[in-house]
Amino acid sequence: MSIQHWSTIEAPIGEVFAWHERPGALQRLMPPWVPGKVRREAESLVDGRAELALPGGQIWVGRHDPAGYVAGRAFVDERVDDGLSSAALAAVRWRHEHRFDAVALATGVEGTRMHDAVDTLIGSHLLRPMFVYRHRQLADDIRRQRELRTAPMTVAVTGSSGLIGSALSAFLTTAGHTVVRLVRREAGEGERRWDPDAPTPELLDGVDAVVHLAGASIFGRFDEGHRHRIRASRIGPTRRLAELAAASGVRAFVSASAIGLYGSDRGDELLSERSAAGDGFLAEVVADWEAEARAAADGGVRTVQVRTGLVQTPRGGMLQVLRPIYAAGLGGPLASGEHWQSWIDLDDLVDIYARALVDERLEGPINAVAPEPVRQAEFAAELAAALHRPAVLRTPSLGPRVLLGHQGMQELALADQRVVPARLTELGHRFRRPRLEDAFRHQLGRQREAGR
Template structure:
């Protein structure tokens, strides 16, 4: 299978490349830095800087995961424009390119996030739910999904992966938390009652591979472990596995002053359930937070 991947040099993309190279798949990564693709993704992975480098080379699947990190810095107007361009504008470029191709991939698997639902409060959120609020993150995810869905008019199967907090030991959300927690300075965010929907990186890779190859899979899928937890519970679990105290809270008012609108992403949350993945027969290796953290951080 020849797979074209965007976002291939990111945390999930690199892991996907390792997974698919081991399977013997043919991989091409569209990147702003194609010269770095082989070193980051594997010597067998081809990097391209322009889509027209593929010409009419046959493609079986397109996996679109590109997007600037949403929680790295406050949402200024400039940052919002970058977040939008790196998702929606890039996906529009892909669609325009696909429209001009004679041969088209059978499937587009496109990224999204649980932020699509907005701050869900106590509601259990399955794929059939409608957005609870329309903050910037929700609007961003909605526009990303709507743009990707247009590939269906080209005869392609479209899968939308609404990812939660990806837990990995070499990047992402968890890596940013480790320094203060290792020093015993970790603690809940705000009142700690907001829900956190998470997924172990190994399960994220497995479910993407599963949905890509499942011919009946289409539409949105919640990419989260079946047991979301409250922020306070997450904090206690991380403290346990690191054998450090974790009781120093980050006051909501401090976050709002420091991060502005972005603080809503941390003070709110989603209680998301992977209903459609379960119905399709996918099984999570790490369904509890303790099992995931012990696998990733037990040696610490």
């Protein structure tokens, strides 16, 4: 049994092939609905070895076959056995040939015909969505990287192993940039040890820009201990890193922030970057968090605070929690379903961080949300439709209250915020997936395959 898939990328063959050779390519092409994660990327398309960590402790090992490698034109990977760690996969045959051909596009520029051919026992109904996703992801990434093209940079990233950090780091390295991961444990290759309480003066030597994503998760019961972790992980460490960025002469300091700044009960008010801050614990924390980041601006560094909405990906956040519930046919609107939810596709958020690094017109706070916020009932209906399930069972507020406590329920689950990306719209920023339906279809592998 075999499957074949092909599409045309609007970029020269050399650029497309080089993209696959860079670190982060496998991470960017890994469908988010597939269980497991990238454990190791191949160092070479000629004879390298890649590993995927799957559920149950199993490791998918892919080895590149030198016999199938043609420089700039083709490479082959095949699954190989690796002892007990891959014993459950012994019966799975997999040989994947990647071929690239230069083509002339109607626009008169050079494009690339990309062709995947897989020999396997896995059915095409399972594999087809994966290849539709991979080809679209590649085309979108290359298009955005060409738009934001600049001289190669060295970017230091905190929180690089998290949901946003891992996706952003892979996007940057496939674009030809170098990522230095700032970690709090013993540093490995490509890493530097970062003490949030006392960063060393040389931490940012040779760094062009900083992306600061680290901070304790806001999800959890809003008891005293949880509120302390949220605040302590942001206030203090951000200021010290921002001051060091200014002292080190970096060109840009891009810090995470959140639309929680606007408070949890704003109703139908359209909230832009010029809107006043709201009330509540999260609003106070975010206001102080942004003030800490401005220490870099005080030192002459272009500084951006990325006010992030509800990130949509089955790898984490609310979609990771809701997907199995809706897939079982048990999903539905939360409480009245009337409150506004301001969301963003994970890849659109990655694009915004990448733009913040290189676009000198961006400075200060920016709303990282899709241009079309939705009411919670519409969110529920769109998710159910993407999974071909009903959305008729209303979820009472008791559930979130049990999980998050009263304050967490009000400030997270029932937050009513109609936020718009006014600053990005002014700059003509193009979103990959401005509509919720498009985001769900891409992130959940429910895309309609385009004609060949």
